[in-house]
Amino acid sequence: MKPKTKVTLGILTFVTAAAFTPVYDLFIKDKIDSVEVVVVKPGKDIQKNEQLLESMFVIERRDKKDIVKDVIYPEDLPTIIGYDSSQLMVGNSIVSKKMIDYDNLIPDxxxxxxxxxxxxxxxxxxxxxxxxxxxxxxxxxxxxxxxxxxxxxxxxxxxxxxxxxxxxxxxxxxxxxxxxxxxxxxxxxxxxxxxxxxxxxxxxxxxxxxxxxxxxxxxxxxxxxxxxxxxxxxxx
Known part of the structure; x- marks a missing residue:
């Protein structure tokens, strides 16, 4: 390989790496280390035994290390609507199945x-x-x-x-x-x-x-x- 070609490839590799680093930090890293979950809408507290409505929740990305057990994912949101909360659900908190009262009070x-x-x-x-x-x-x-x-x-x-x-x-x-x-x-x-x-x-x-x-x-x-x-x- 000619010296000029080596120099050109080295420069391209450096530039590519330099450009990739902020892209990774800003976009890719967050997606790798986080996941979309159901969260209680910020500023909205859901009282114990209050019926759950879709308008009470939002979908947000949260760090995987912060995910609680039995978390509710976006695809699971429709399955909790109409049930009651089993405890106080504070705004901006991640929703888990343990917070839902699954007693069958919804007529089929x-x-x-x-x-x-x-x-x-x-x-x-x-x-x-x-x-x-x-x-x-x-x-x-x-x-x-x-x-x-x-x-x-x-x-x-x-x-x-x-x-x-x-x-x-x-x-x-x-x-x-x-x-x-x-x-x-x-x-x-x-x-x-x-x-x-x-x-x-x-x-x-x-x-x-x-x-x-x-x-x-x-x-x-x-x-x-x-x-x-x-x-x-x-x-x-």
Whole structure:
């Protein structure tokens, strides 16, 4: 190789390397060391139990060393919309699956599901500890038997009366969406000033007396209940 050619190639190599270095630092390095993830929109805090909307999030590149476990990637964003947050989600924080409450509170329209009301006059009894997101079994009680034993149904013997009247549940594993009092307010745990130590003990204190329920049922199951309540004089 001629000396002139060697010099020319050396100069070209140097110039190419010099030009490549800032390009690598500015563009390539960031893409190698980072990845696109779902982030809570800056300036927006998502409260615990708040329903998640697409407008609450943005897609940003973050360093791989900062990525949290079970991170939500851009392609996963549609799968969390409509669910509730399981904790406070601070603005500009990376979103992980642990922050999402995946309890199935979204009706599946493909299965004919919808949120259906169970009014107080349909219900014979329910646990005072019942709360939103619980899963319940629904039993039928003959209204004629209830009226027959009405004089005996007091707080002290109510549970035993229910036990005697119940048979197999008419519906199993029904998801509760809302538990409401007579003023249409949600009944929740009322801890007050005294801090309880377990979730079980928290349920012993309620913000109100349960009146109505809203549950997820498909049309067939809902009509089955309504037939028993309206035509067959049953209570739930």
């Amino acid at each position: 329209s493909a299965e004919g599901e919808a949120i259906r009301p169970l009014m107080s006059d349909m219900i014979f009894a329910q646990p005072g500890s019942l709360r939103r997101k619980d899963t319940i079994d629904i039993y039928l009680v003959d209204n004629a038997l209830i009226e027959q034993d009405a004089e005996d149904i007091t707080d002290g013997v109510r549970a035993e009366t229910v036990k005697n009247l119940l048979k197999e549940p008419v519906l199993k594993d029904v998801k509760v969406v809302y538990v409401k009092d007579s003023s249409n307010r949600e009944v929740t745990n009322d801890i007050g000033e005294e801090k309880t130590t377990t979730k079980t003990s928290e349920r012993l204190n309620a913000t109100g007396t349960i009146s109505d329920l809203e549950v997820i049922l498909n049309e067939e199951d809902f009509q089955k209940l309504m037939k028993e309540v309206i035509e067959n004089d049953k209570k739930l």
